[in-house]
Amino acid sequence: MCGIVGAISKNRNVLPILITGLKNLEYRGYDSSGVAYLKNNKINIVKTSGKIINLENKLNKSDESNIGIAHTRWATHGKANSINAHPHRVNHITLVHNGIIENYEELKEMLIDNNYSFKSSTDTEVATALLDYYYEKFNDIDKAISEFMKKVIGSYAITMIVDNDLDSLYVLKKESPLVIGISDNANVVASDIRAVLKYTNKYYILDDFEYAKVSSNEVIIKDIKGDILKKELHAINVEDNDISKNEYKHYMLKEIMEQKSTILKTVKPYIEKGIDSLLILPDLTKYKEISIIGCGTAYHAGLVAKYLFEEVTNTRCNVYLASEYRYQNSFLSKDTLTIFISQSGETADTISSLKLVKSKNCPTLGIINVENSTISLLVDKCLYTKAGVEIAVASTKAYTAQVALLSILALSHGLRNKTIKEDDVLKVIEEFNNIEKLITTLLNNKDMYLTIAKKLYKEEDIFYIGRGLDYYLSMEGALKLKEISYIHSESYAAGELKHGTISLIKKNTPVLASATNNKLNAKTISNLKEVMARGASVYLITNTNYKDNTFTIVNIPKSSDFLKALLVIIPYQLIAYYTALLKGTDIDKPKNLAKSVTVE
Numbered sequence: 001m002c003g004i005v006g007a008i009s010k011n012r013n014v015l016p017i018l019i020t021g022l023k024n025l026e027y028r029g030y031d032s033s034g035v036a037y038l039k040n041n042k043i044n045i046v047k048t049s050g051k052i053i054n055l056e057n058k059l060n061k062s063d064e065s066n067i068g069i070a071h072t073r074w075a076t077h078g079k080a081n082s083i084n085a086h087p088h089r090v091n092h093i094t095l096v097h098n099g100i101i102e103n104y105e106e107l108k109e110m111l112i113d114n115n116y117s118f119k120s121s122t123d124t125e126v127a128t129a130l131l132d133y134y135y136e137k138f139n140d141i142d143k144a145i146s147e148f149m150k151k152v153i154g155s156y157a158i159t160m161i162v163d164n165d166l167d168s169l170y171v172l173k174k175e176s177p178l179v180i181g182i183s184d185n186a187n188v189v190a191s192d193i194r195a196v197l198k199y200t201n202k203y204y205i206l207d208d209f210e211y212a213k214v215s216s217n218e219v220i221i222k223d224i225k226g227d228i229l230k231k232e233l234h235a236i237n238v239e240d241n242d243i244s245k246n247e248y249k250h251y252m253l254k255e256i257m258e259q260k261s262t263i264l265k266t267v268k269p270y271i272e273k274g275i276d277s278l279l280i281l282p283d284l285t286k287y288k289e290i291s292i293i294g295c296g297t298a299y300h301a302g303l304v305a306k307y308l309f310e311e312v313t314n315t316r317c318n319v320y321l322a323s324e325y326r327y328q329n330s331f332l333s334k335d336t337l338t339i340f341i342s343q344s345g346e347t348a349d350t351i352s353s354l355k356l357v358k359s360k361n362c363p364t365l366g367i368i369n370v371e372n373s374t375i376s377l378l379v380d381k382c383l384y385t386k387a388g389v390e391i392a393v394a395s396t397k398a399y400t401a402q403v404a405l406l407s408i409l410a411l412s413h414g415l416r417n418k419t420i421k422e423d424d425v426l427k428v429i430e431e432f433n434n435i436e437k438l439i440t441t442l443l444n445n446k447d448m449y450l451t452i453a454k455k456l457y458k459e460e461d462i463f464y465i466g467r468g469l470d471y472y473l474s475m476e477g478a479l480k481l482k483e484i485s486y487i488h489s490e491s492y493a494a495g496e497l498k499h500g501t502i503s504l505i506k507k508n509t510p511v512l513a514s515a516t517n518n519k520l521n522a523k524t525i526s527n528l529k530e531v532m533a534r535g536a537s538v539y540l541i542t543n544t545n546y547k548d549n550t551f552t553i554v555n556i557p558k559s560s561d562f563l564k565a566l567l568v569i570i571p572y573q574l575i576a577y578y579t580a581l582l583k584g585t586d587i588d589k590p591k592n593l594a595k596s597v598t599v600e
């Protein structure tokens with residue numbers, strides 16, 4: 001979602017840092033952008049709707065500045081136009097903001113009573129005016145920030161320039177990520193350190209209710225009381241955070257292809273020394289049950305884990321959508337381990353659910369891709385997936401890394417609670433050691449996926465069905481397709497078709513299914529026959545020898561339960577990719593979607 005970059009330097013022009021930074025944040029999703037910088041001792045603001053190229057075209061090419069702030073906005077309050085775009089300026093204060101000010105209407109009324117007027121429909125302009133109001137009142141920026149933090153309800157990462165202190169950037173943080181990168185040349189503020197990795201890999205993380213004064217040679221971080229804090233300086237590995245597209249047309253295809261190595265990389269520490277290394281993983285036998293929480297694709301990864309924990313290790317496991325969990329009766333207990341799955345580690349609903357569980361002192365575990373992200377720092381214990389940076393909005397390699405790590409966690413649990421024999425555990429480890437070969441074979445089956453995509457891309461409604469684990473995989477398959485091709489695609493438990501959905505089947509309606517469970521395959525195939533009898537075109541992904549020349553069949557290798565999800569999902573991902581390619585959509589940045597959803 002929204003992105004922030006700010007930079008300050010003694011002798012360097014920071015405008016290229018701001019623009020490159022914004023471009024690096026583009027993948028997160030946005031619909032307008034803007035920049036503010038010091039020009040002839042005055043703040044100059046340039047804003048546009050649409051892509052960053054529009055902003056670049058509007059900027060005076062010869063302008064240079066030593067201090068500036070920039071923003072990509074994903075519209076929440078007010079349309080995606082240049083008035084609502086950030087930066088906002090009210091009297092002495094110019095700022096950019098990520099997050100949502102929940103009590104902005106009440107604050108706006110108070111400010112209007114105090115003679116403030118507003119040009120935009122945003123909550124951010126209200127935040128700007130409120131900071132100005134307190135700054136006028138106290139004539140002291142520390143006091144103004146402290147009062148602001150006490151008064152505002154909601155989330156914010158703010159970077160601002162204060163007119164009477166043009167040698168500093170001020171940054172404030174609550175529930176929305178913000179880091180301060182330092183280098184000899186320039187100090188840079190960003191909502192994601194990876195946006196400014198070209199300039200520095202060393203950074204401070206701000207915690208909630210902390211703020212900082214960033215000048216060209218110094219960073220002073222304070223708490224809400226104004227007391228100076230001593231913070232740890234972090235460093236990020238530049239190589240692991242490579243964001244080049246290489247020879248690929250889309251990041252999504254590059255990321256799908258990378259799965260031949262990312263899955264093994266993620267599980268390797270836990271299998272390289274056989275059974276011994278599996279036991280490095282947390283011991284789950286002390287818990288009666290497991291809860292899993294996530295959003296979107298992460299939620300779907302949780303469902304795969306539910307299948308393994310329940311069906312293979314005989315351990316009860318419930319999976320919740322974070323946006324629902326945070327507002328429902330969660331029946332929390334110390335006997336339940338709650339696992340939070342998130343690629344970014346910054347998803348607002350997942351963070352709120354985590355805070356809820358922590359407030360009751362119940363145990364938590366994170367499965368997170370981004371190091372030092374909010375969730376990774378809040379959970380009791382964090383296991384990192386090693387997918388590397390995922391740029392395409394539609395998640396692929398992060399999902400398979402999550403599934404792989406959860407599968408290995410379930411395997412180690414099965415070993416500990418003796419629901420899986422040691423010999424069988426060793427066989428699964430062997431399978432994981434061979435996974436690169438299996439995945440490569442599936443990735444190379446391009447002609448098959450393209451043939452299917454040619455049949456799908458002109459369709460308006462597509463159905464995905466399955467039973468058990470295959471039902472959970474059909475949910476992820478349908479999500480991939482709708483996210484990037486904009487074709488309406490839905491997933492249903494195959495047994496539910498007759499209870500309603502079958503009325504939607506007409507001549508040539510595509511129905512996709514996977515069948516990888518000997519106990520359920522015949523039933524799924526019967527359901528496919530039922531839809532075929534009503535005119536549907538049927539596509540089946542299976543690891544059986546099932547032959548039927550009225551179906552289009554994608555064969556995948558046979559495997560234990562622990563690898564099935566990884567093998568089924570590759571065809572689903574590539575079918576979605578090629579369908580979107582034929583439709584000509586913006587595959588890496590689908591309309592209206594954001595990579596990291598930092599508001600609820």
Ligand code: G6P
Pocket residue numbers: 295296297298341342343344345346347350393394395593594595596597
């Ligand atoms: C957004 C992204 C999805 C992702 C979901 C959860 O919807 O577009 O790809 O699955 O957020 O994100 P997280 O970072 O928590 O895994």
